Amino acid sequence: MFKRLLSLFHRRRFESDLDAELRDHIQKYSDDLVAHGIPPQEAELRARREFGRVTAVKEDVRESSGWAWVDHVARNFRYAFRTLRKNPAFSLTVIVTLALCIGANTAIFSIVDAMLFRPLPYPDPDRLARVSRLDRSPRGWYEQVEVNGRTWEYIHGHARTIDVAVHSGFEGVNLVAPAGGAQYVRQVRVSTGFFRVLGVAPMIGREIAPEEDRDGSPPVAVLSHGLWTRLFASDAEILGQTILLRGEPYTVIGIMPQGFDTTPSAELWTPLRPSTRGEGGGVNYSMIARLRPGFSAAQADAELETLGAQFIAANHFKIASMRWHLITVQRANGDSDRGPVLLLWAAVGLVLLIGCVNIAGLMLARGGARQHEIATRMALGSGRGGILAQLLSESLVLAIIGGIAGLVLGSVAIDALKPVVMATLRPAQPITLDTRVVIVTVFTALLTALIFGFYPALASSRGDLLNALGSSSRTASAYRNAWARRGLVVCEVALGMVLLVSAGLVLRPLIYLNGLNPGFDGRHVLTASLSLKDARYTADGTVNRLFDTSLAGIRRTPGVEAAGIGLTLPYERALNDGARIVDGPNAMTEPQITDLLYVTQGYFEALRFTMRRGRMFEEHDTVGAPLVAIVNEAYVRHYFKNDDPLGRHLSMTGALHEIVGVVADVQQQSGWGNFGPIASTPTVYVPAAQLSGRDLQAMDNYYSPHWVVRAAGPQAEIAQAMRAAVASVDRQLPFAEFRSMDEVRSGAFSRQLLQAVLLGSLAALALVLAAVGIYGLVAHSVMERTREFGIRLALGAPRWQAIGQAARPGILLTLIGAAVGFFLAQGAGRLLASVLWGVQPDDRTAFVSVTALLVIVAALASLVPSLRIARLDPATTLREE
Amino acid sequence: MAKPPVEILQGTLDMLILKTVSLGPLHGYGILLRIQQISNEALQIPQGSLYPALYRLEHGGFITSEWGESENNRRSKFYELTAAGRKHLTEETAYWGRLTEAIGDVLKARPSEG
Numbered sequence: 001m002f003k004r005l006l007s008l009f010h011r012r013r014f015e016s017d018l019d020a021e022l023r024d025h026i027q028k029y030s031d032d033l034v035a036h037g038i039p040p041q042e043a044e045l046r047a048r049r050e051f052g053r054v055t056a057v058k059e060d061v062r063e064s065s066g067w068a069w070v071d072h073v074a075r076n077f078r079y080a081f082r083t084l085r086k087n088p089a090f091s092l093t094v095i096v097t098l099a100l101c102i103g104a105n106t107a108i109f110s111i112v113d114a115m116l117f118r119p120l121p122y123p124d125p126d127r128l129a130r131v132s133r134l135d136r137s138p139r140g141w142y143e144q145v146e147v148n149g150r151t152w153e154y155i156h157g158h159a160r161t162i163d164v165a166v167h168s169g170f171e172g173v174n175l176v177a178p179a180g181g182a183q184y185v186r187q188v189r190v191s192t193g194f195f196r197v198l199g200v201a202p203m204i205g206r207e208i209a210p211e212e213d214r215d216g217s218p219p220v221a222v223l224s225h226g227l228w229t230r231l232f233a234s235d236a237e238i239l240g241q242t243i244l245l246r247g248e249p250y251t252v253i254g255i256m257p258q259g260f261d262t263t264p265s266a267e268l269w270t271p272l273r274p275s276t277r278g279e280g281g282g283v284n285y286s287m288i289a290r291l292r293p294g295f296s297a298a299q300a301d302a303e304l305e306t307l308g309a310q311f312i313a314a315n316h317f318k319i320a321s322m323r324w325h326l327i328t329v330q331r332a333n334g335d336s337d338r339g340p341v342l343l344l345w346a347a348v349g350l351v352l353l354i355g356c357v358n359i360a361g362l363m364l365a366r367g368g369a370r371q372h373e374i375a376t377r378m379a380l381g382s383g384r385g386g387i388l389a390q391l392l393s394e395s396l397v398l399a400i401i402g403g404i405a406g407l408v409l410g411s412v413a414i415d416a417l418k419p420v421v422m423a424t425l426r427p428a429q430p431i432t433l434d435t436r437v438v439i440v441t442v443f444t445a446l447l448t449a450l451i452f453g454f455y456p457a458l459a460s461s462r463g464d465l466l467n468a469l470g471s472s473s474r475t476a477s478a479y480r481n482a483w484a485r486r487g488l489v490v491c492e493v494a495l496g497m498v499l500l501v502s503a504g505l506v507l508r509p510l511i512y513l514n515g516l517n518p519g520f521d522g523r524h525v526l527t528a529s530l531s532l533k534d535a536r537y538t539a540d541g542t543v544n545r546l547f548d549t550s551l552a553g554i555r556r557t558p559g560v561e562a563a564g565i566g567l568t569l570p571y572e573r574a575l576n577d578g579a580r581i582v583d584g585p586n587a588m589t590e591p592q593i594t595d596l597l598y599v600t601q602g603y604f605e606a607l608r609f610t611m612r613r614g615r616m617f618e619e620h621d622t623v624g625a626p627l628v629a630i631v632n633e634a635y636v637r638h639y640f641k642n643d644d645p646l647g648r649h650l651s652m653t654g655a656l657h658e659i660v661g662v663v664a665d666v667q668q669q670s671g672w673g674n675f676g677p678i679a680s681t682p683t684v685y686v687p688a689a690q691l692s693g694r695d696l697q698a699m700d701n702y703y704s705p706h707w708v709v710r711a712a713g714p715q716a717e718i719a720q721a722m723r724a725a726v727a728s729v730d731r732q733l734p735f736a737e738f739r740s741m742d743e744v745r746s747g748a749f750s751r752q753l754l755q756a757v758l759l760g761s762l763a764a765l766a767l768v769l770a771a772v773g774i775y776g777l778v779a780h781s782v783m784e785r786t787r788e789f790g791i792r793l794a795l796g797a798p799r800w801q802a803i804g805q806a807a808r809p810g811i812l813l814t815l816i817g818a819a820v821g822f823f824l825a826q827g828a829g830r831l832l833a834s835v836l837w838g839v840q841p842d843d844r845t846a847f848v849s850v851t852a853l854l855v856i857v858a859a860l861a862s863l864v865p866s867l868r869i870a871r872l873d874p875a876t877t878l879r880e881e
Numbered sequence: 882m883a884k885p886p887v888e889i890l891q892g893t894l895d896m897l898i899l900k901t902v903s904l905g906p907l908h909g910y911g912i913l914l915r916i917q918q919i920s921n922e923a924l925q926i927p928q929g930s931l932y933p934a935l936y937r938l939e940h941g942g943f944i945t946s947e948w949g950e951s952e953n954n955r956r957s958k959f960y961e962l963t964a965a966g967r968k969h970l971t972e973e974t975a976y977w978g979r980l981t982e983a984i985g986d987v988l989k990a991r992p993s994e995g
Contacts (some may be wrong), residue, residue, distance in 0.1 A: 017948075017958070018932075020956070020958075021932075021957075022932065023907060024908070024909075024910070024951075024955060024956070024957050024958070025909050025910045025928070025932075026909075027955070028908075028955075028957075029928070031912060031953070050928060051928045051929060052927065052928060052929035053929075056929065057929045057932055057933070060930075060932070060933040061933050061936045063933065064933040064934070064936050064937035064940065065939065067935035092970045206961045339939040509891065814936050846942070857965075
């Protein structure tokens with residue numbers, strides 16, 4: 001093949017050489033003739049005549065020197081181009097269909113690839129994995145991709161086949177650079193050996209040493225190239241110097257190379273100091289592993305399984321079945337998004353299939369119309385293989401043009417989707433139109449040519465010579481084609497139905513979530529959070545002094561109506577903790593899980609929560625006063641049932657809080673129970689003013705508190721006032737990001753919205769394609785039967801009857817397709833169940849509305865071309881042909 | 882006076898070309914002349930059919946070509962036998978010998994007296 005390509009390159013030389021050689025030959029002969037006494041002019045003529053036709057000789061030469069295939073292919077393609085240019089409507093329809101389908105596939109594949117398949121940007125990525133834990137539950141195996149400290153210590157201490165390291169999740173923290181200015185940066189804590197396992201050494205400096213990964217050793221930090229450039233002006237002198245991180249001095253020991261990042265994305269890495277207590281007591285670590293040289297993944301899995309059994313035996317755990325094993329890093333990172341992303345991929349594949357079916361239908365119709373041409377060519381000696389090659393060449397030309405257009409369209413779509421996808425799905429790697437995506441697109445385009453081109457080409461080249469040449473009207477094969485086309489339309493409608501139902505099902509939870517009563521008024525509320533994971537905010541009173549002083553400053557700003565601080569916001573995740581009701585009929589023996597957050601005065605007022613019973617937190621609820629708490633209605637429903645909660649006591653973190661009020665529910669993302677993505681979950685509110693420094697620090701380590709300010713006036717001015725108010729207490733506390741509460745709310749739906757928008761667009765595309773398919777079928781049959789309809793009209797048949805007759809097949813085929821699709825869609829609904837909330841997978845509304853939509857569109861697509869009959873003049877029709 | 886021309890058999894042209902160029906490098910027209918000359922004008926090769934055969938042999942690696950200077954300072958393409966061509970020629974010659982001998986035997990056969 002390579003030789004052939006090379007020879008293609010030399011083709012021009014070849015032609016000119018051949019030309020020169022033949023000219024030389026004729027000249028020599030002519031010279032000889034002159035030498036034999038023939039006059040020069042006559043000699044030349046005779047030499048030429050006797051040599052024969054130069055072009056024919058050249059053709060023979062090419063044939064015998066391995067050039068024949070180039071000419072065949074070139075001829076086929078030239079002819080294909082000519083044929084396609086002569087049918088611009090057909091060609092354009094096919095190319096637009098392909099461009100849309102291939103473009104959609106390119107865009108979605110770039111997301112799928114970034115999330116699931118693209119190798120990680122580290123050396124030998126296929127030897128890198130995550131250690132995960134499988135537990136058997138009654139509903140099958142449950143995958144726990146995070147590990148606790150004991151698991152880490154055991155595997156780290158015993159595994160011989162893998163080199164392991166652990167890291168924490170992403171944390172937003174405050175950094176004060178020597179040059180000044182506090183910055184909010186992304187930090188990930190990692191164990192020693194983390195960079196070694198990834199296979200990337202620091203560009204300068206070194207990675208975290210084992211002794212630095214133990215409690216009590218002086219803190220160190222490794223910086224990303226980006227942070228180093230941005231804050232330290234790429235100064236290598238920074239190595240060995242200290243930076244102020246989380247209020248403590250850290251020594252910089254290394255700078256990572258440009259482009260290096262981790263999942264989750266970070267700007268600096270500090271020692272994790274893994275432990276079996278505190279954070280390490282729960283499953284809060286991610287364990288990465290690299291296969292040691294000479295060991296396979298299977299060997300590592302086998303060792304992990306043995307170690308797991310030993311671990312259970314050594315600790316006398318009563319775990320029925322637990323297994324450690326390796327999974328790919330992409331799989332571990334995108335575990336929850338895997339389903340939705342694969343669903344999108346399947347959907348876009350279906351659209352491509354529908355597109356191909358559509359084009360195959362058009363090709364069949366055209367094959368019918370070209371029956372005469374093809375038969376003529378066969379009669380003139382073209383073999384069936386030749387005709388087949390010719391027809392496939394046309395498909396290939398269409399696929400190539402459509403593929404290029406699709407690539408352009410896909411690249412536009414990727415650019416448009418990129419910000420939204422990166423923000424909501426957070427793939428481990430950026431979505432781009434890289435070589436991998438292009439290769440898949442090219443492959444897709446070629447595949448489509450085969451799918452939509454092969455059957456029609458086969459069907460058309462099967463032509464029955466005598467029949468086709470003998471009669472100009474319907475032939476047996478045209479009849480066969482008509483049946484094939486009807487089958488294709490049924491397929492198309494059925495596949496379209498599957499997509500539409502899926503989109504309907506995915507849209508319903510969005511409508512449901514959107515329709516939930518927020519429970520508060522978020523208009524004109526600006527919010528921002530800042531990290532208090534800070535060594536300077538551990539002592540009793542420090543946090544509350546910051547809260548009180550900054551709030552006082554903000555409240556003095558003109559236009560500010562109310563301001564408060566809460567650990568978390570409605571529509572976002574809250575802290576999960578245990579609380580125990582100690583008195584009354586519902587007293588508990590063990591703490592039960594609940595959402596818990598501290599709030600300052602002004603939080604409920606700024607967000608306009610509704611008080612149902614009792615009172616809000618007041619000035620006198622401070623340290624020393626009786627401890628109080630407020631619960632929401634969901635908590636009352638869930639845990640107090642019919643009992644009156646006011647005056648009852650909750651035991652939390654070793655202290656008793658009296659319940660003084662009940663607030664209306666707001667929507668939150670729950671991290672527990674079976675509430676769905678967003679719901680009113682049982683929640684306990686406690687006043688920040690009554691918490692000790694230790695309690696506050698424990699909560700601030702998980703979440704960054706949010707300032708909420710209700711104010712009239714431009715957001716920029718309010719934000720400035722908020723910054724100034726905090727800076728008046730502490731210049732080294734930067735706000736992370738300012739958002740309106742409306743943004744917070746839409747952020748909570750962004751995943752569902754993205755999914756619904758993408759799936760909805762694909763379904764709309766499928767609907768349009770199905771409509772085009774039906775329209776094409778009916779229009780073609782109306783055209784074929786013009787004469788028949790003319791005769792009917794001439795014989796006095798009412799026009800509406802003829803129109804109905806023409807439109808009927810389209811509607812009938814739609815109904816059959818819809819019936820088939822109905823069953824397929826039920827299967828799809830079951831597959832979708834994992835991403836649905838607030839809707840049953842066999843939701844009636846979705847099915848009925850989709851079927852109705854499909855039938856209406858099909859009826860229109862069938863009626864519009866049939867209306868031609870209304871304008872038919874029987875007299876002219878009969879005179880034709 | 883030349884003998885009456887003979888149509889050459891299918892497939893024998895290649896062998897004749899190989900034989901001709903085995904005697905020394907020649908251009909296309911030269912090959913044609915040489916064959917006619919050696920066969921005493923008995924073998925008439927249609928000029929147009931020479932070149933496809935030459936290119937086929939070159940494509941097969943039996944001969945190579947090079948541009949050089951011919952009489953009257955004209956640039957011509959000269960063909961030369963390769964090692965593979967020499968081997969091929971030997972085989973073909975042997976085969977041709979066996980074939981003609983066998984055919985000759987058949988044609989010379991008389992009614993058997995048995």
